[in-house]
Amino acid sequence: MHHFHYREGELCAEEVPLRELAERHGTPLFVYSHATLVRHVRRYQSAFRTAGQGALIAFSVKANPNLAIVRALANEGAGADVVSLGELERALAAGVPAGRIVFAGVGKRPDELRRGLEVGILQFNVEVEGELDHLEAIAKELGRPAPIALRVNPDVTPQTHDYIRTGGKVNKFGIPWERARAVYARAVASPHLEPVGLACHIGSQILTLEPFRIALERIAGLVRELRADGLPVSRLDVGGGLGVRYRDEVPPSLEDYADTVVAALKGLGCELICEPGRVIMANAGILLTRVLYRKETEQKRFLIVDQGMNDLSRPALYGAYHEVIAVREGVGLMEADVVGPICETGDFLSRGGQVPDVAAGELLCAMSAGAYGRSMSSNYNTRARAGEVLVRGAEAFLVQEREELSDLWAREIVPGFLSEVAPPASTAAVGGDPESPAAPPASVD
Numbered sequence: 001m002h003h004f005h006y007r008e009g010e011l012c013a014e015e016v017p018l019r020e021l022a023e024r025h026g027t028p029l030f031v032y033s034h035a036t037l038v039r040h041v042r043r044y045q046s047a048f049r050t051a052g053q054g055a056l057i058a059f060s061v062k063a064n065p066n067l068a069i070v071r072a073l074a075n076e077g078a079g080a081d082v083v084s085l086g087e088l089e090r091a092l093a094a095g096v097p098a099g100r101i102v103f104a105g106v107g108k109r110p111d112e113l114r115r116g117l118e119v120g121i122l123q124f125n126v127e128v129e130g131e132l133d134h135l136e137a138i139a140k141e142l143g144r145p146a147p148i149a150l151r152v153n154p155d156v157t158p159q160t161h162d163y164i165r166t167g168g169k170v171n172k173f174g175i176p177w178e179r180a181r182a183v184y185a186r187a188v189a190s191p192h193l194e195p196v197g198l199a200c201h202i203g204s205q206i207l208t209l210e211p212f213r214i215a216l217e218r219i220a221g222l223v224r225e226l227r228a229d230g231l232p233v234s235r236l237d238v239g240g241g242l243g244v245r246y247r248d249e250v251p252p253s254l255e256d257y258a259d260t261v262v263a264a265l266k267g268l269g270c271e272l273i274c275e276p277g278r279v280i281m282a283n284a285g286i287l288l289t290r291v292l293y294r295k296e297t298e299q300k301r302f303l304i305v306d307q308g309m310n311d312l313s314r315p316a317l318y319g320a321y322h323e324v325i326a327v328r329e330g331v332g333l334m335e336a337d338v339v340g341p342i343c344e345t346g347d348f349l350s351r352g353g354q355v356p357d358v359a360a361g362e363l364l365c366a367m368s369a370g371a372y373g374r375s376m377s378s379n380y381n382t383r384a385r386a387g388e389v390l391v392r393g394a395e396a397f398l399v400q401e402r403e404e405l406s407d408l409w410a411r412e413i414v415p416g417f418l419s420e421v422a423p424p425a426s427t428a429a430v431g432g433d434p435e436s437p438a439a440p441p442a443s444v445d
C-alpha cells in the first residue's frame with residue numbers, strides 16, 4: 001500500500017506530479033510519501049495493540065536515515081534502532097528522545113558506547129561478550145549503570161538473501177545460544193550493568209511467519225530458563241526483518257505478524273520493542289530517473305538512465321528487483337535492460353524484463369526504493385549523491401539537497417611535495433611514442 005499513483009496522465013507522489021519534482025530538483029531524485037510512511041508506522045503500532053500488547057517501534061535508522069523521515073516517525077511515537085555513533089547523533093538531531101533509542105550493532109567502539117550512556121539511551125543490544133567489559137568500565141566511570149539486552153542468536157535461517165540473513169549459527173551476529181545464560185548471569189552480577197532482557201533479529205526481507213515464530217519461541221524458552229536461574233527479564237526486542245512486496249511477493253500482514261509475535265511471547269509479561277526498517281519505508285519511496293539514451297545492439301536493447309548503482313545499489317548488491325514504471329501514463333512495454341552510467345557490468349536497474357517503451361529524455365520511476373536506497377548510495381565514479389524530497393498531500397519539501405561536486409573532494413589533500421611539481425605539458429604523451437617517457441619535471445629537490 002502506497003501513495004504513488006497516476007493522476008491526469010502522469011505519475012504522482014500523493015498529489016504532486018513527479019515530473020514537476022524532476023524539473024525543480026533534477027534527477028536522480030528520491031521521493032517519499034509522508035502519508036505512506038505514517039500509515040505504515042501507525043498500522044505497525046495498532047497491529048500490536050490489537051494483538052493484545054503494545055510495542056515500542058524503534059525504526060531501524062539504517063533503512064532511511066534522513067532527519068525528516070526519522071522525525072516524521074518520531075512524531076508518531078516511534079523511537080530509533082541505531083547501529084553507529086553517526087546514527088545515534090542523527091536520531092538525537094532528528095528529535096528522537098534518548099529514552100526511545102536502542103543501540104544495536106556487532107562492533108561498537110568504546111567512544112560510541114560512552115556517548116550512548118551519556119545521553120541516556122533506552123538500551124544497548126550487546127552482541128559480544130567483550131562489549132560488556134567496555135560498558136562496565138564506562139558505566140563505572142560515569143557512575144550510572146548501563147541498561148543492556150543480550151542479542152542472542154536463535155540459530156534460525158530464514159529463506160532470504162545470504163547477505164541479509166543474520167540468525168544462523170554461522171553468522172557474526174548475536175551471542176551464541178549456549179553462552180547466553182552464563183553471559184546474562186555475569187551481567188546481572190555486575191553493579192555497573194543493568195540487564196533488562198533479550199534481543200534478536202534473524203534477517204531481513206523475510207516472507208513467512210514461521211522463522212519468527214520459531215525464533216521467538218526459543219527466546220521465550222530462554223526467558224523461562226533465565227528466570228528459573230533467578231535472573232530478571234522484563235523486556236524483549238524482537239528485531240525487524242518483515243518482508244515487503246517488490247514484485248509479486250506476498251508478505252505476511254502486519255496484523256498476522258503481530259499476532260505471531262505476541263502469541264510466541266504470551267504469558268511472559270515483557271515489554272516489547274520492534275525494529276522495523278524496510279516494512280516502514282520501502283514502499284514509501286521511489287527513485288526518479290531520466291532516460292539519457294536508448295541503445296540497441298544485435299542481441300539487446302538498453303535504456304541508459306541517469307541513476308547508477310551508486311544511487312540504488314540493491315540490484316547490483318543483491319540482484320534485487322525494483323519495478324520500473326514510466327512517469328507518463330499509458331506507455332507500452334518492451335524487452336530491454338535498464339542500466340546506469342557506471343563503469344561496471346553490475347550497474348543495472350532492471351535486467352531481462354519488460355520495461356516501459358520510452359524515448360530518451362523521458363522519466364522513469366524505480367518503485368519501492370524508500371528503504372536501503374539513498375542510505376546505501378555512494379560516491380562511486382565521483383557522482384554526487386541524489387537529493388531527497390518528502391511529499392505531503394499537495395506540498396513537496398526538499399529534505400536533502402543533492403551534493404555539490406566540489407563537496408566530494410573538499411576533504412582530500414594533495415601533499416605539498418606533489419603540488420610543487422608542474423604536471424608535464426599535456427601534449428607530451430598524445431600521439432607520441434608510448435615508450436618514451438614524458439618530459440621530466442622541472443626541478444625536484
Ligand SMILES: *Cc1c(COP(=O)(O)O)cnc(C)c1O
Nearest residue numbers: 060201204240241275276277278
Ligand atoms: C537492519 C536491522 C533491522 C531492520 O531490518 P528490516 O529488515 O529493515 O526491518 C532491525 N534490527 C537490526 C539489528 C538490524 O540490523
